[in-house]
Amino acid sequence: MKILITGGAGFIGSHLTDRLLSEGNEVVVFDNLLRGRISNLDEAVKNPDFKFIKGDILNKEEFFKIFEENKFDVVFHMAANSDIASSHANPDVDFGNTLSTTYNVLLGMKEFGVKNIVFASTSAIYGDAGITVDENFGPLFPISHYGASKLASEAYISSFCENYGFKAWITRFPNVVGERATHGAIYDFINKLKKNPNELEVLGNGKQCKPYLYVKDLVDAILLVWKNTNEQINFFNLGVESRTTVTEMAEMVINEMGLNASIRYTGGDKGWVGDVPQFSYSLDKIHKLGWSANLSSNEAVRKSVQYILEKDLCSL
Amino acid sequence: MKILITGGAGFIGSHLTDRLLSEGNEVVVFDNLLRGRISNLDEAVKNPDFKFIKGDILNKEEFFKIFEENKFDVVFHMAANSDIASSHANPDVDFGNTLSTTYNVLLGMKEFGVKNIVFASTSAIYGDAGITVDENFGPLFPISHYGASKLASEAYISSFCENYGFKAWITRFPNVVGERATHGAIYDFINKLKKNPNELEVLGNGKQCKPYLYVKDLVDAILLVWKNTNEQINFFNLGVESRTTVTEMAEMVINEMGLNASIRYTGGDKGWVGDVPQFSYSLDKIHKLGWSANLSSNEAVRKSVQYILEKDLCSL
Numbered sequence: 284m285k286i287l288i289t290g291g292a293g294f295i296g297s298h299l300t301d302r303l304l305s306e307g308n309e310v311v312v313f314d315n316l317l318r319g320r321i322s323n324l325d326e327a328v329k330n331p332d333f334k335f336i337k338g339d340i341l342n343k344e345e346f347f348k349i350f351e352e353n354k355f356d357v358v359f360h361m362a363a364n365s366d367i368a369s370s371h372a373n374p375d376v377d378f379g380n381t382l383s384t385t386y387n388v389l390l391g392m393k394e395f396g397v398k399n400i401v402f403a404s405t406s407a408i409y410g411d412a413g414i415t416v417d418e419n420f421g422p423l424f425p426i427s428h429y430g431a432s433k434l435a436s437e438a439y440i441s442s443f444c445e446n447y448g449f450k451a452w453i454t455r456f457p458n459v460v461g462e463r464a465t466h467g468a469i470y471d472f473i474n475k476l477k478k479n480p481n482e483l484e485v486l487g488n489g490k491q492c493k494p495y496l497y498v499k500d501l502v503d504a505i506l507l508v509w510k511n512t513n514e515q516i517n518f519f520n521l522g523v524e525s526r527t528t529v530t531e532m533a534e535m536v537i538n539e540m541g542l543n544a545s546i547r548y549t550g551g552d553k554g555w556v557g558d559v560p561q562f563s564y565s566l567d568k569i570h571k572l573g574w575s576a577n578l579s580s581n582e583a584v585r586k587s588v589q590y591i592l593e594k595d596l597c598s599l
Numbered sequence: 600m601k602i603l604i605t606g607g608a609g610f611i612g613s614h615l616t617d618r619l620l621s622e623g624n625e626v627v628v629f630d631n632l633l634r635g636r637i638s639n640l641d642e643a644v645k646n647p648d649f650k651f652i653k654g655d656i657l658n659k660e661e662f663f664k665i666f667e668e669n670k671f672d673v674v675f676h677m678a679a680n681s682d683i684a685s686s687h688a689n690p691d692v693d694f695g696n697t698l699s700t701t702y703n704v705l706l707g708m709k710e711f712g713v714k715n716i717v718f719a720s721t722s723a724i725y726g727d728a729g730i731t732v733d734e735n736f737g738p739l740f741p742i743s744h745y746g747a748s749k750l751a752s753e754a755y756i757s758s759f760c761e762n763y764g765f766k767a768w769i770t771r772f773p774n775v776v777g778e779r780a781t782h783g784a785i786y787d788f789i790n791k792l793k794k795n796p797n798e799l800e801v802l803g804n805g806k807q808c809k810p811y812l813y814v815k816d817l818v819d820a821i822l823l824v825w826k827n828t829n830e831q832i833n834f835f836n837l838g839v840e841s842r843t844t845v846t847e848m849a850e851m852v853i854n855e856m857g858l859n860a861s862i863r864y865t866g867g868d869k870g871w872v873g874d875v876p877q878f879s880y881s882l883d884k885i886h887k888l889g890w891s892a893n894l895s896s897n898e899a900v901r902k903s904v905q906y907i908l909e910k911d912l913c914s915l
Contacts, residue, residue, distance in 0.1 A: 371762050374709075374755075378702060382751070386694060393690075410757065421737030424832055425754055426761035435698070435751030438741055439690075441726065445742035446687050446872055516740055556762055 285309045287355045287397075289340060289388060290362030292319030294463045295403065295456075297327070298502045299359060304330045311353055313346070315339045317380075318365060318465050340384040343391075350395035357399040357509075360388045366466055367407065367429040368555045374428045381432035389443045398448060400440060401509050404455040406520065406564055408434040417565035418455075418518055426559065437518075444515050452509045453518040457562070460587035461498030468529065468554075469588055470596075472536040476544060483537060483544045486554040489530035493562050494523045497583035500576040507574045519569045523576040526563060527584050529554070535581075539588045601625045603671045603713075605656060605704060606678030608635030610779045611719065611772075613643070614818045615675055620646045627669055629662065631655045633696075634681060634781050656700040659707075666711035673715040673825075676704045682782055683723065683745040684871045690744045697748035705759045714764060716756060717825050720771040722836070722880055724750040733881035734771075734834055742875065753834075760831050768825045769834040773878070776903035777814030784845065784870075785904055786912075788852040792860060799853060799860045802870040805846035809878045810839045813899035816892040823890045835885045839892040842879060843900050845870065851897075855904045 286303055290296040291312030296319065304310050309332045312324065316337055327333045338345045340362055364370065364380035385402070392400065407430030408423055409416045425431045440451045460469065475483055504521045512519075530546065537544050552560045566575070578586065590596075602619055606612040607628030612635065620626050625648045628640065632653055643649045654661045656678055680686065680696040701718070708716065723746030724739055725732045741747045756767045776785065791799055820837045828835075846862065853860050868876045882891070894902065906912075 374706070374759075374762075378755075390690070408754075411761075419737045421735045421739065422834060423737065423739055423750075423754070424757035424760075426758060428755070428758045428762065431751075431754035431758035434739075434754040435747075438724075438739070438747035438750040438754075439694075439744070441740035442742060442744045442747035443690075444740075446690075446744065518738060 284356045285353060286311070286357055286359060287349065287353070288312050288359045288361060289384070290314055290319060292316060292321060292323050292335070293361060293365070294465050295459060295498060295501065296361035297323035297463055298498050299361065299505065300324065300327050302502050302506065304333055308332065310334070311336065311349060313338055313340070313349055314362065323463050340387050341379060343387055346387060347391050347394065350391045350397065355397050357401060358388060358392060358397060359401045360385060361403045363403065364429065367427050370428040371556045377428040377432040381429060382435045385436035386439055389439055392449065393443065393447050399450050401452040401505065402436065402440055402454070404437055404453050405430060405433045406455055406457045406522070406562060407559065408437065408455065409564065411559045415563045415565055418520055418568055441516060451516050452512065453516065454505050454508055455518070455520050456501060457494045457496050457522040459498050459501055460495045460583050462590050463498070464587055464591070468532060469536060469584070469591060472533055473540070473591060476536065476540055476542060480542050481544055483533055483546050484549065485529055485533050485546055486549050487529060487551055487560070488548050489533065489546065490528055490552065491554055491558065491560040492526045492528045494526045495580045495583045496521065496523045496576060497578040497586065500578060504569060504574050507572065508569070511572060519572070520564050520566055521569055522564060522566050523578070523580050523583070524566065525580040527580040531581065532584055535585050535588050539585070539592055600672045601669060602627070602673055602675060603665065603669070604628050604675045604677060605700070606630055606635060608632060608637060608639050608651070609677060609681070610781050611775060611814055611817065612677035613639035613779055614814050615677065615821065616640065616643050618818050618822065620649055624648065627652065627665060629654055629656070629665055630678065639779050656703050657695060659703055662703060663707050663710065666707045666713065671713050673717060674704060674708060674713060675717045676701060677719045679719065680745065683743050686744040687872045693744040693748040697745060698751045701752035702755055705755055708765065709759065709763050715766050717768040717821065718752065718756055718770070720753055720769050721746060721749045722771055722773045722838070722878060723875065724753065724771065725880065727875045731879045731881055734836055734884055757832060767832045768828065769832065770821050770824055771834070771836050772817060773810045773812055773838040775814050775817055776811045776899050778906050779814070780903055780907070784848060785852060785900070785907060788849055789856070789907060792852065792856055792858060796858050797860055799849055799862050800865065801845055801849050801862055802865050803845065803867055803876070804864050805849065805862065806844055806868065807870055807874065807876040808842050808844045810842045811896045811899045812837065812839050812892060813894040813902065816894060820885060820890050823888060824885070827888060835888070836880045836882055837885055838880060838882050839894070839896050839899070840882065841896040843896040847897065848900055851901050851904050855901070855908055
């Protein structure tokens with residue numbers, strides 16, 4: 284199969300690239316390398332069925348060229364802004380990089396007759412629901428521009444399905460951790476502890492509690508959904524039952540760095556505006572399809588901490 | 600109160616303009632006159648508290664000037680593409696005129712410190728649900744680009760509420776008819792019958808069945824919601840319990856034109872791609888707030904037919 288992966292040099296996209304290549308597919312990665320890294324594709328570039336193109340989806344002319352030059356069977360659309368907190372100051376970050384990218388992907392597919400899209404959506408579309416939500420939850424009032432942009436993306440994917448006979452696989456992710464992660468709380472903690480090994484400042488009260496899914500478990504799930512469901516729109520929460528508090532994460536980082544730092548909390552129940560402090564959602568639908576995560580949330584977080592420290596990916 | 604009404608020269612917006620002026624408010628209408636008509640504001644222009652500015656919300660510089668020059672208490676954002684069927688051929692129509700307009704309104708409010716927005720949303724966000732849906736229905740998979748753009752608009756309204764302390768009143772409309780309507784099935788039928796008074800071609804099987812709300816009833820409901828609810832996001836289905844089939848509508852037009860035409864159906868259960876053929880949604884929430892429509896769906900449709908014929912608004 285010939286597959287386009289947008290954002291395929293990024294954290295999640297590059298794992299997907301490796302897996303789809305290992306299964307014998309031809310893969311073209313299109314990535315602007317804003318957060319993606321060429322080094323994430325070290326394995327992929329050895330494969331003759333792999334091709335990397337640096338470019339910006341928002342540059343329609345440049346982007347459409349790859350549709351002209353390749354007849355894709357399916358697009359895995361993973362490109363998006365991934366730093367949710369950043370767009371509080373500038374909502375254009377997510378309107379552009381998270382929504383308009385999706386819209387241009389859909390336009391390209393329409394123009395060049397590609398009918399299948401696998402989409403990286405998010406638990407953030409549910410907003411701060413305050414209860415365990417399943418896939419049929421409503422109303423949908425996201426509290427971050429990132430969540431809004433992903434919900435908007437789902438909405439257009441849906442209307443393109445109806446209007447042009449597309450088929451879609453929408454997979455909604457919680458926080459994802461593991462090898463090649465580029466930013467987030469673990470990075471922040473390590474950087475802060477490098478500056479001051481005696482005290483770690485934690486935003487909020489430390490009780491924010493979320494499921495952290497291991498990236499390779501996530502890739503398993505995405506591919507399982509894609510291969511085993513066949514509705515016009517297939518949509519699944521992906522995740523892990525267990526959860527990790529911010530305090531647990533902070534303690535793991537302190538512990539793995541061999542430090543004895545105390546934790547100081549800034550207070551309040553949210554780390555930042557748009558943060559959903561207590562989140563859990565139902566995984567019954569994906570479990571019924573025959574998948575559950577191998578690593579617990581704590582195991583996934585610890586693995587990620589160890590990887591970042593080993594590779595020395597943090598720099599002051 | 601000083602109020603901005605985007606799309607205030609349009610079908611629904613102009614009725615809202617008249618009403619808000621009659622209640623003693625200062626009203627500024629910003630409209631690109633794409634479908635809006637200056638003649639809809641014949642009453643408004645007599646009022647010294649009224650001001651009309653022709654302009655395009657998508658031209659940010661031009662649009663933001665009105666925020667610079669006026670300190671608004673609230674924005675009624677009614678501007679949107681209103682011809683749902685048209686964007687099948689060109690999805691940019693709705694991405695631009697229905698979503699990006701909303702996004703620019705939100706940016707303008709953020710930049711100039713306006714905190715309150717009343718928004719014209721739609722039953723189309725629910726897609727082709729196949730059941731009677733209330734405000735908490737999910738999943739939300741709209742089938743028209745118009746519905747997708749309105750859902751996307753709601754999503755950003757929600758994230759702007761959380762990020763910048765906005766308050767929102769989201770009112771979801773069904774089909775709306777009455778004085779000053781600019782297009783739609785009634786117009787199509789009249790135009791077809793002017794060409795051929797003996798036979799009326801009807802798209803679909805005539806059994807498409809929807810609630811048609813009278814525009815003045817709608818304006819009552821919008822203002823009631825705005826004045827009587829006070830959550831950060833207030834959201835209501837507005838509508839009428841009764842419904843009208845396409846066949847009933849066709850018969851009313853034939854009858855009001857004094858003709859004896861036969862009806863020929865093109866067949867199929869949808870009039871056009873993106874059409875929701877059988878729609879009804881729950882009005883319990885708005886009824887509990889103390890509002891219900893004065894005119895039935897059939898009464899509203901007939902009133903609209905009579906108005907269009909009297910004013911001779913159709914032209915071949």
